[in-house]
Amino acid sequence: MTGAGRHVLEVEGITKTFPGVVANRSVSFDLAEGEIHCLLGENGAGKTTLMNIVFGLYRPDEGTVRVRGEEVSFSSSADAIAAGIGMVHQHFQLVPTLTVLENVVLGAETVRHGVLELASARRTLADLSDRYGLPVDPDALVGDLSVGIRQRVELLKALYRDADILILDEPTAVLTPGEVDEFLSTVRELVGMGKSIVFITHKLREVSQVADRITVLRNGEVVGRTTPAETSEEELAAMMVGRQVSFTVDVGTSDPGEVVLEVSGLVVDDNRGHAAVRDCSFAVRAGEIFGIAGVEGNGQRELVEALAGMRPVVAGDVRLRGRSLLGLDPRRIAELGVGHIPEDRTRHGLIGAFSVADNLVLNRYHRPPFARGLVRRRSEVTAHAEELVATFDIRTPGVDVPAAQLSGGNQQKVVVARELSRPLEVLLVAQPTRGLDVGSIEFIHRRLVEIRDRGTAVVLVSAELDEVLALADTVGVLYRGRIVASMPAAEADRHRVGLLMATGSEAA
Amino acid sequence: MTTIRATYLRMAPVSVPILAIVTALAVAAVAVLASGSDPLVAYGALIEGALGSPERIATTVGRATPFIGTALAMAFAYKAGLFNIGAEGQILAGALLAAWVGTWSFLQGWPGVVLIPVVLAAGTVGGFVWGLVPGVLKARTGAHEVITTIMMNFIMSLLAVWLVNSLDPIILRDPDVSVARTRPLPEAARLWELVPGTKLHLGLFIMLGLVAATAWVLDRTTFGFEVRAVGTNPESATYAGMNVNRITILAMALSGAMAGLAGAGHVSGAEGFLSPGVFVNVGFDAIAIALLARANPWGIVPAALLWGALLSGAPLMQQRAGMSTDLVRIIEATVLVFIAGDAMIRWLFRIRSNGEVSTA
């Protein structure tokens, strides 16, 4: 333990129930001054719930929270902020139509003579940016920023409010490997300057890199307290999931058949009308996983959306078994056997207000057996949902609860379950394991290999190079909207692919 | 104790509107006092005026009937993520077409089983078209429906005034009476009165049927599923293969059709003709009622009845307590403020909202 001073945060005997689930059961947890305390646990273990209680968003059924030795009872997050607690949520809470500066001051504005006073806020922000090494353009619109920068804005927002206890809920889930390293060093720096940090993550490598202490939750209960020195990644994984987890799935050998999906000379624009995919060509065979490696922002999203029919194609062609998909709407393409696990589950993959059961038929609600003519058949929808919840181990109190009430990882499982549960020619997968715990990652990887072995052509896009290298039979590198190289998995090593990702060519 | 509290919280969808009404009446009592009247006398008269005798109850229910259709139109559009301010224009479009078609000479002499459906269908078509236009504009050009429906309201109310008032040339005006109104529908085209001498007519059951049908469509059909999906998350709806533009257009047009049917029902049931001023403010009342019902189709029935009661009780209140009917509008507006200020009521009565939505 480094610099373990007095306890700035003590949580004792917290119990919190939601209808049908006990999210926290007599949980105790403490945070020492100047430490990084990692909170681990599988999806739905209750990590976010516990921290939401600390941040005043939920009221516990039982238990106490003490901040700097004093018992507190927050009735809103404003109280928590006043007590010096800041939280960066799993799903960001920024307003995309406001600037960075406006977002940072939002809710803590200084007003003079009834007019918003931004000049001093601007100075404070520049100061904080400087001090913690978090450069941002105060006048940029948040909606235009990459997730990495948005993450930074969230952090500045907390710092602006003078938080010295920071709760970071899966801050690295959406970051690229490079951004993760940068972020972790920022976190260490923050601690060096006297902040105390609760760090929630599923990535065990990060835990050994930054944690001073570790607490593991399972099913709402604390199942272990340890330090990186005393444990290993394997042990942590086993503690979280309650069984041994294998980090590498045995992918076996693939037996690719004929070409199913053929992309040639594809050009696709991004939202601002600039070409994001330029002259992109590749082919995927039946029974093959074609992994697309690339630094985020090189056209991955636009490519996948165009293949799924959600984004217009400017030039080029996409052929499914020789038949052009150009001009077909997403429904037609889905019906031809193209499945799609989108990268942004809350924006595209799910309707949070709809039940888990309805979300599990979101793109098949109109087909038998889920509908007869125009009339929906709810018993079929429910039966289907119960089956998928069981096979995909989706942790939910029932199939009728709104999907928004599921934990982040379980929401992802709903999307994956839906797409993997129907016969497919092609499966487009973007970031399939983002936010998932080690056990679920293993499970989903197995499923992807399984569906490949049944003859589906899988296009896998992932920001995790390890994931691409572990699963792909063929690795393609996407650089500035083009597949600049593609090679059999055997020839794809980290170094070679990394170089291609960074420079677009092998001659360094 | 905890179970009592739990039940209290679970009742929130029902208790919040009721508490809002009670609170609003209490607040409005201050206004009544300030105007020099006794709130107890005033409210007593209001209740008696609305519910004091079978005829009065019938009048109240009759008053509420067109509100059910218009509020339902508003609520249905709302489910599709559309804010339909145009119920006033749509009900008028329906009423106008119904009043015109019902007087076509070649239809005269046909029995009610033919005439009534024809008149109602005409009204539905009128409203459908008047809703279709803003729907198409929204889907094709992105023009916001709040603006376009307000404009459509102006167009329709002025058009109706001209069509019905004009003496030279006479277009739809009945030249045989001194007031401006359309020629009367043939007796066979009239929906039966349920209580003689009041304006309560068979249209009530048509509106209740419409509520049932709408609730069923939203809840049980694939189209309803699409409407709700587009209304809550259009991006996910696109991903799921739904045609967001088509659904937007259809939802807006059907919303208009509901208002149009309400208009036809009123012409055929309550009046037998159309005078162009009868629907003034109906669109805004519809918004209030739909809000009171939280856009729930079945919730609209009690909300519309309450609205009808406030309106039909007002004259007696005015008489007894010697105050102006404007005060009734003040009470209504107060109710509305408290309903819209849902958070205020929840805070006042310690009902935690389901703001406990997971951030994970």
Ligand SMILES: Nc1ncnc2c1ncn2[C@@H]1O[C@H](COP(=O)(O)OP(=O)(O)OP(=O)(O)O)[C@@H](O)[C@H]1O
């Ligand atoms: N607002 C809510 N209403 C009902 N149930 C909820 C709500 N929020 C969380 N839950 C339930 O509580 C449990 C714990 O959820 P929580 O979000 O704390 O998990 P988590 O550990 O953060 O998981 P993840 O790693 O997937 O984000 C889950 O079963 C979840 O479904």
Ligand SMILES: [Mg+2]
């Ligand atoms: Mg979480």
